Amino acid sequence: MQAIPIMMHGREVLACAPTGSGKTLAFSLPLLAHLQQPANLGFRALIISPTRELASQTHRELLRLSEGVGFRVHIIDKASLAAKKYGPQSNKKYDILVSTPNRLIYLLKQDPPAVDLSSVEWLVVDESDKLFEDGKTGFREQLATVFLACSGAKVRRAFYSATCTPEVEQWCRLNLDNLVSVNIGHRNTAVETVEQELLFVGTENGKLVAMRDIIKKGFLPPMLVFVQSKERARELFHELVYEGINVDVIHAERTQQQRENVVNSFRSGKIWVLICTALLARGIDFKGVNLVLNYDFPTSAVEYIHRIGRTGRAGHQGKAITFFTENDKPLLRSIANVIKQAGCPVPDYMIGFKKIHSKAKRRLEKKPPKRTTICTTPRFLMKKRGKVQKKEPEKKVSDLFFCFFCL
Incomplete structure (x- = not known):
């Protein structure tokens, strides 16, 4: 309720809300409303997720929300295959791109870049605090590369997460324009349900x-x-x-x-x-x-x-x-x-x-x-079954007594 009108007004946002409260919907609806209808301009929205599972889920929800409108939503499955598949012309077949950071960076570092983000109007970073966990290096450098690739004059950015660290907030205040911070409930708290x-x-x-x-x-x-x-x-x-x-x-x-x-x-x-x-x-x-x-x-x-x-x-x-x-x-x-x-x-x-x-x-x-x-199975039995690994640590005598007790 709070984030949707802010994005509809074109403001850049840092949103923190509890798990299961509908953050995917909160950035997807205004994003689709801004794009209005498909156009052969290439990728006009980019959503970055920390894991492939979350990226697949976001991709599926966007397909469901845009059903009947005709938006062409794409997810990068394998970066190596995508590097051969994409190009300046093929990018125009799609409107929205969902990806993990590593796969996207792999495409951007090809010579020439295998993906064109110059037409992006919205950049959304989901679970943003997770992507900042590695400190000053890692994703921050990747994000700088993505920012430079999104070279369009109309690009706006939105960061969403269930938890928010001071480092993420400080980074957003330094790097985002006209930022609005949205906090639902107390920060970094569990849901009461x-x-x-x-x-x-x-x-x-x-x-x-x-x-x-x-x-x-x-x-x-x-x-x-x-x-x-x-x-x-x-x-x-x-x-x-x-x-x-x-x-x-x-x-x-x-x-x-x-x-x-x-x-x-x-x-x-x-x-x-x-x-x-x-x-x-x-x-x-x-x-x-x-x-x-x-x-x-x-x-x-x-x-x-x-x-x-x-x-x-x-x-x-x-x-x-x-x-x-x-x-x-x-x-x-x-x-x-x-x-x-x-x-x-x-x-x-x-x-x-x-x-x-x-x-x-x-x-x-x-x-x-x-x-x-x-594992409670004695090591010699595991060897017989062919399931033991070479580097498996030796069991202590106390552990073996406990194993036989459980068996």
């Missing part, structure tokens, strides 16, 4: 016991399970695949086609439990996710907000459970504060923890704590 719970599981081994307890007691699918690495995602999948539930895993090492198939199966209800990394923590809109389980503790309050934002969307109710161990104590206070601000109960002792230094917090965000393997 999600029932949030912190669950102490003792050690890493206790997580799998607690996970199986949730399954045994019965849960209402679909459920998203977040872990901190693709290796742990694979390990947890192999533990749960025999639990009698429809489970699958998605991470960066799976092919694009595999990832799309998994997402589509989860949307259609064929998969009840989807194990994922932070890859799916931002922007992805799944209808009716009933439970988000943080198997591994989030590395920051911002990541926590995005993770649990996959449920409780568009006014619906949802639930989020977060496992924590003694090793997660340094980050517990910040997550507990987010939960308390959303109106959910948390023990007072968590709020009273000493605040960690900002340098230590940034270090934890970039390098999460090392965790013991999730």
Whole structure:
């Protein structure tokens, strides 16, 4: 409601609103209204998303919103193929381009550039704070290249996200013209439609016991399970695949086609439990996710907000459970504060923890704590099955005792 009229007046905007509140619609509608009708001028709008999954979702929503109007919306699937496919003339076949930054930069750095952005009237950066996480280098340099490529006199820019850091706001105030900042609710807070719970599981081994307890007691699918690495995602999948539930895993090492198939199966209800990394923590809109389980503790309050934002969307109710161990104590206070601000109960002792230094917090965000393997199958059995990897770490004796106890 706040961002649409601002964009309709041609103002550049930095918008921060809770997860599931309709940000894609908020920038898509004025964008389509400004373009009014298709024209053979080349790309007139560019939308940049941090992940391929989010880019595909935005592409799909734009196709749905522009149905019957005739807008030609295009997404870059493979940059290497696109470099051969595109050119000054072929660009005029499309009106709107959706892409991740790396693929777009690859095309712009071809000699000559494989994509022409001189006719762009609107540049939208979705999940903008995620794209700025790497600091002063990385996406900021890429964004400068994109800005120079969007050389038209009428180009306007809009930045959207569910969380907003001071760095992003400062950058926008320095680089955008006639900027309007829109904030819905308190910044960097979780939605109140999600029932949030912190669950102490003792050690890493206790997580799998607690996970199986949730399954045994019965849960209402679909459920998203977040872990901190693709290796742990694979390990947890192999533990749960025999639990009698429809489970699958998605991470960066799976092919694009595999990832799309998994997402589509989860949307259609064929998969009840989807194990994922932070890859799916931002922007992805799944209808009716009933439970988000943080198997591994989030590395920051911002990541926590995005993770649990996959449920409780568009006014619906949802639930989020977060496992924590003694090793997660340094980050517990910040997550507990987010939960308390959303109106959910948390023990007072968590709020009273000493605040960690900002340098230590940034270090934890970039390098999460090392965790013991999730796999409970003894190593010699894994060798027989041919599933063991050469670099798999040796199990401790204590882990093996726990393994046989679970079996």
